[in-house]
Amino acid sequence: MSKFISFFNFSIKNILDDSLSIIDQARIRLVYYGLLLAMVGIVVILPNAITLHDDIQLISAYFLLGAFVVLFKFFTYKPDTVFISHALLIIGSFFMLFSVYVTFQSINIIIIQLIILIILYSFYMLGARWGTIYSLANLLPVMGYLLYSSFNNTLLSIKPEKIDNYTMIVGLFFNFILIMFIQGHFYGAFLKNIKQLKELATTEKQLNEKLEIAMHKSEQSSQVQSDFLSTMSHEIRTPLNAVIGMSNLLMMESPRPDQKENLEILRFSAGNLLTLINDVLDFNKIESGKIAFESIKFNLHELMNNICGGQMLKANEKGLNFQLHVDDFFKSRYVIGDPTRLSQIIFNLVSNAIKFTTRGGIKVEVSCAQDRLNEVVVKFSVRDTGIGISAEKVSAIFEPFTQESITTTRQFGGTGLGLAIVKRLLELQNVNISLVSEVGVGSEFYFLMTLPVSSEMIIPAAQPTPRVVLTNMDRVDYKLANLQVLIAEDNPVNVMLMKKLFTKWGITPVIAENGERAIELFQYGNFDIILMDLQMPIMDGFEASKIIRKMPDPRKANVPIIALTASALFDIKDKVYDSGMNDYVSKPFKPNELVEKMLTLVTPQEA
Structure with missing residues (x-):
């Protein structure tokens, strides 16, 4: 009994307790x-x-x-x-x-x-x-x-x-x-x-019924949120695609120095807006529990060089020294994991380091902490000489929409989602991130990740396989000039952008304003590849692709199709492949990315 009972008590009322069964x-x-x-x-x-x-x-x-x-x-x-x-x-x-x-x-x-x-x-x-x-x-x-x-x-x-x-x-x-x-x-x-x-x-039973109703409403709310994000993403990305695309086109036309400076500012601002949108969408995807991790073989040494290659240029533009060190162990051994998510984690950490560093440099290290025969414990470390973080703010910076201070947000910008995304992605893989920082001296973010090691060894190629990289978009690649391209796109601004872009490559594309028109043009024409927008009136890109794949002519039925999407739906990748399309490019797209994917899917005729 929890309540006090006097020694002189004789009443049962003082003994009974309503909490008893x-x-x-x-x-x-x-x-x-x-x-x-x-x-x-x-x-x-x-x-x-x-x-x-x-x-x-x-x-x-x-x-x-x-x-x-x-x-x-x-x-x-x-x-x-x-x-x-x-x-x-x-x-x-x-x-x-x-x-x-x-x-x-x-x-x-x-x-x-x-x-x-x-x-x-x-x-x-x-x-x-x-x-x-x-x-x-x-x-x-x-x-x-x-x-x-x-x-x-x-x-x-x-x-x-x-x-x-x-x-x-x-x-x-x-x-x-x-x-x-x-x-x-x-x-x-x-x-x-x-x-x-x-x-x-x-x-x-009544509570279960209420719970079912609440869960149903929660699912509806989640679906509404997903649809809202998808719609807003599409509506924002579509004009953003035109802004970035036109900026790229104007940059190709040898602008005057003052025009080039203005275009650089325009392209930089559009890129920042795109980064903010992507951060919000990525964080929502993680919080919704709709992240699936791959388990594939990849070359960690090559991956780190690819991730840090572009970041080195950004660091050099700010006058920062950038160092990348990867243990020689990873030059000869494949590891198994999710290279896409690992790239996202490292990219966010390095981008943060560059953003908050004004002098000194950034050092990225990938070392073999333990070699356990069939698996390896890898230590990833990103160190900078930036503004540093005070001890009381260390735990807060990993929370979403949070930065070290309001002054930091105003000075450096951003949503404060980068580190939250990093932390969530690592936690989903049972990995903890650590931070050592001192205000005015710098910070080091590091984590240990256990990755299985493939039994297959990396054999250095005698001559590296040439890759198609357009270093000068003013130069028309002869491999593109003979391609017959059908573009299904309903947005007039995007149509104009695509025409201008393809003209630079010596291609005159055929435009279809919806999926139904695309099928009609494809039936009576000869095309090497189709660029298919997904959201169009009358017939969308998914349905059009399914119909094309069922055509009796094997050549037409197997034509390469690349999806052009501004959608943020979590399962958009699966929907694209399920409808029979070969690949997809997210709007706003980079011209180089689109060219590489086109040349990967098509064997162009020599000029």
């Missing part, structure tokens, strides 16, 4: 009222025993009355039903056996009643285990006595006592009352318990 409350009432009833019964019998000068009955009555009074007082002060029940059962068992073997040396109806009381009381108060123990402790000696007495009249030489009629009647009456009280009390308690369970089941 119905069964526990019934047990408390049974002990309390059972002891009272037993004491009343002894008090009623006691005058008759005194009148008859029956010493054994008198001593037994005094003993039982004293024991019951002590237990009753103890119970009203310390209501421990288990202890009291054991005490009562031990006293009852002893009294029963003493009466059978010594006092009466026979088994009468009162003894039988007492055995029934002990059996009922032990099971109801202490459960099946102790109920069985106490039942057998009383039944076996009685059965033994019956077997013995069938061959002998008495067990002892002591003359047995006889119960007078008055004591017999009173004993029977109070024993029956106790039996009825036990049965009736617990029967009522069980009924209440069953009723309570039914009410709980009904309440639980």
Whole structure:
């Protein structure tokens, strides 16, 4: 009991607690009222025993009355039903056996009643285990006595006592009352318990129904959020595609120095806007639990050089020294993991380091912390000489939309999502990121990642495979000039941009304003590749691609199709491949990326 009970308490109201179960409350009432009833019964019998000068009955009555009074007082002060029940059962068992073997040396109806009381009381108060123990402790000696007495009249030489009629009647009456009280009390308690369970089941059912409704609403809300992000992404990316695309086209036309500076600012601002949009979409994808990690073989040494290649240029533009060191171990061994997500993590960390560093430099290290034969523990470290982070802000910077201070946000910009994305991506792979930083000195972000090692060794190529990289977009690559390209695009600004861009490459594309028109033009024309926008009126790109893949002419049915999408749907990649398209490019796209994917899918004719 948690509440205070006075030593002088005699009331059951101070013992009962609403926090107790119905069964526990019934047990408390049974002990309390059972002891009272037993004491009343002894008090009623006691005058008759005194009148008859029956010493054994008198001593037994005094003993039982004293024991019951002590237990009753103890119970009203310390209501421990288990202890009291054991005490009562031990006293009852002893009294029963003493009466059978010594006092009466026979088994009468009162003894039988007492055995029934002990059996009922032990099971109801202490459960099946102790109920069985106490039942057998009383039944076996009685059965033994019956077997013995069938061959002998008495067990002892002591003359047995006889119960007078008055004591017999009173004993029977109070024993029956106790039996009825036990049965009736617990029967009522069980009924209440069953009723309570039914009410709980009904309440639980109602709560489950409410939970289902809430989950359904949550799923609807999540879907609405996803659709909203997809729509907003499409609506923002579409004009942004035109801004970045036109900026790139103007940069190709040898602008004057002052024009070039303005175009650089325009392109830089558009790129920042695109980065912010991508951060929000990536974070939403992670928080929605819709991130799936790949497990593929990749060259970590090559991956790190590719990630840091472009970042080196950014660092050099700011006058920063950029160092990349990758252990020689990774030059000859493939590792297995998700290179895309690892690239995202390293890119964010390096971008942050460059953003918050104005002097000194950045050092990126990839080292083999442990070589465990079939797997390797890799330590990734990004160190800078930037502004540093105060100790009290270290944990906060990993929270979404949080930077070290408002001044930092105003000075350096950004959403504060980069490190939150890094932390979430690592946590999903059971990896923790650590930070050592000092204000004004710099910071080091590092983490340990365990990656399986492929049994296949990296064999250095004698001559590297040439890659198509357009270093000067003013130069028309002869491999593109003979391509027949069909573009399905409904946005007039994007159509104009694509025409101008492809003109630079010596291509005159055919434009279809929707999926239905694209199929019609494709049926009567010969095209090497199709660039398919996904969201178009009349017929979208998914449906158009499925129809093309079902065409009877194998050459037409197998034409390469690249999706052009500004959508942010999490499963857009799967939808693109499921509809039969070969690859996709996200708007706003980089011209080099589009060219490389086109040349990968098409074997162009020599000019």
